[in-house]
Amino acid sequence: MEVTIKPVRTLRGEVQVPGDKSISHRAVMLGALADGETKIENFLFGADCLSTIRVMRGLGVRITTVGKRVVVQGRGLEGLQEPDNVLDAGNSGTTMRLVAGILAGNPFFSVLTGDGSLRRRPMKRVIRPLTDMGAQIAARAGGAYAPLAIKGGGLRAVEYTSPVGSAQVKSAILLAGLFADGPTTVIEPAQSRDHTERMLRYFGARVEAAGTRVTVWGKPDLRGQKITVPGDISSAMFFLVAGATVPGADLVVHNVGVNPTRTGALDVLTQMGAEIELLNPKEINGEPVADIRVRGSRLTGTEIGGSIIPYLIDELPVLAVAAAVAEGETVVQDAAELRHKETDRIAAVVQVLRSMNADIEERPDGFIIRGGRRLRGAVCDSFGDHRMAMSAAVAGLTAYGETTVKGAECVKISYPNFFDTLNSISVS
Template sequence: MEIAITPVRALRGDLQVPGDKSISHRAVMLGALAEGETEIENFLPGEDCLSTIQVVKSLGVEVHIEKDRVVVRGGGLNALQEPENVLDAGNSGTTMRLMAGILSGCPFFSVLTGDASLRRRPMQRVIKPLSAMGARITSRGGNAYAPMAITGGALCSTTYRSPVASAQVKSAVLLAGLFADGTTTVIEPARSRDHTERMLSYFGARIQVKDKQVSVWGRPKLQGCKVVVPGDISSAVFLLVACAVVPGADLTVRNVGINPTRSGALEVLKEMGANIIIFNERQVSGEPVADIRIRGSRLKGTTINRAIIPYLIDELPALAVAAALAEGETVVRDAAELRYKETDRITTVVKLLSQMGADIIEQEDGFIIRGGRALQGTECESFGDHRLAMAAAVAGLHARGITKIKSAECVNISFPAFFNTLNLLSVQ
């Protein structure tokens, strides 16, 4: 599908974004491991989360879907059944890595695979600690890439020092730790997003968090519950950036998750001079939630590096567009993890913005953007990356002429109504 984006005069509206992708995944997985019924409201019915549902259904779990409401009927930690076929994670790294942790604790054989893009993403980072806990895992490329063949069960608890700050690695080990006797601990070089530990606690597991160290006690009795998924801040940020530089723009996004391990993009936008107000803060299903209002202003360049990177890694394509439209220089460093997403997002973001006329230089672990150049509409590839397609659309709103985005249907992974939402907000 090709989408054409035309420039806008202003953006105005009051809306909600789809449910958080990370939380939707975890709610289904823990619902599958819990006893009784788990009701999930505002579930994200995107392709990645639907892959998670299909995987747990293949493991014998009863799941019912009604638009953005999902009911999971779990039978406890020991109720999952050996699948009759290969488990397909689609394009979802979260599905593959977190389910690898769960399957490592199950006393049967399973195979996890995904699409061509996912089969190129590194899996050794989860295979190594899960194997050390006792799972037998064999995969392609010398235990580097999917498919992964897993024979699980009889795990030992562990203390794992992760070389990278990765919520997916941490979560895989913690989920495997549910099946082990004793306490399993993950220590990270920097604290990564904490949705898994929050939700484990919400479902009844014993969790201890000390700065960069997280521990889970094995063999808990997880209890099914009601989960209300907040709006996905990673989706909201694209709309916020779209409005940030437009004089007269005024947008309110309701019920957005503002988890401090995910809200780094809001801090960066504030540093750049964005007119952002966060209000009506509250807790919903163990997660901090708020409403966010942004009005158009003039942005300036900034530096994005070090400790804040894990808290905005998925939002960097949107922030790169903000930087291209800002005055002055923006430097992004310490973001090499971008190279291991759905695409190499350092290379693809640089290619996109260069093609539109931005002054952007690729670096090994990020990029340098000298903002202020007028962007020009162009015909660009999404490379099947939902974040890149949305970044191209936001840039196209502020470019001269028409921007055409190829393979734009990839936004269905996280924000199926994204282009319709832009149309509703746009004042021509």
């Protein structure tokens, strides 16, 4: 599918973005491991989260959907069933890596695979700690890539120092730790998003966290809960960058999750000069939530690197759009993890923005953008990556001439109605 984006005069209105993808995944998984019923409101019915539902159903979990609600009939920590077929995680790295942690704790055999893109994403980072805990895992290419064949059960608690700051790696180990006796600890080089820890506590697990160190105690009594999923800040960032870069824009994005381990992009955009306000702050099922107002602003370049990278890794493509529009130089470094996403996002960002007349230089772990040039419309490939498709669309709002996004159907992974929402706030 191709979508054409025309430059807009300004942006006006109110937006409600879909439910948070990370929280939607975790609510289904923990609901499945809990005793009793878990009701999830504002669930994200994107392709990735539907992959999690499909996989958990394959493990014998009864899951029903009505409107934006998902109801999970929990089977308890020891209640999952050996699947009678291969489990397909689709394009979802979160599904594959977190479910691998759950399967590692269960005393049966399973095979976990995904689409062509997911089968090229690195899996040693979760296989290594899970085998250290006692799971038997075989994988393609010498244990590097899916499919994963897992024989779980009999896990032992460990203290694992992760070489990467990754919420998926940390979460896989913590979920496996639920099945071990005693405390399982993960130590990261930089703290990653903490949705798993928060939700584990909400379901009744004992979790302690201090800085980059997180510990979960095994064999908890998990109980089904009512979950309201806040709006996904990663989805909100496309509108926040759009609002900051389009002259005269005034947007409010409602009920956005503002977990401090996810707001790095918001901090950077503010640092660049964006006029942003957080309104009506509150807490919902252990997660901070607020409305966010953004207005058109004059942006300046900045440096992005170091410990903030895990807090904004998914938002770097759209922040690159802000940097291209801003005055001055923006340097992104320490972000080599971008090369291991749905596509090589460093190479993809460089190709898309360069085609639109941006001055951008590729680096092994990021890029340098010398902003201030007027972007021009171009034909942009999405690379099958939802975040690249939406970033290209945001860039097209301020470009001279039309921008065409090829392969735009990939937005269904996280934001099926993205283009409709964008049209609804555009003022020609």
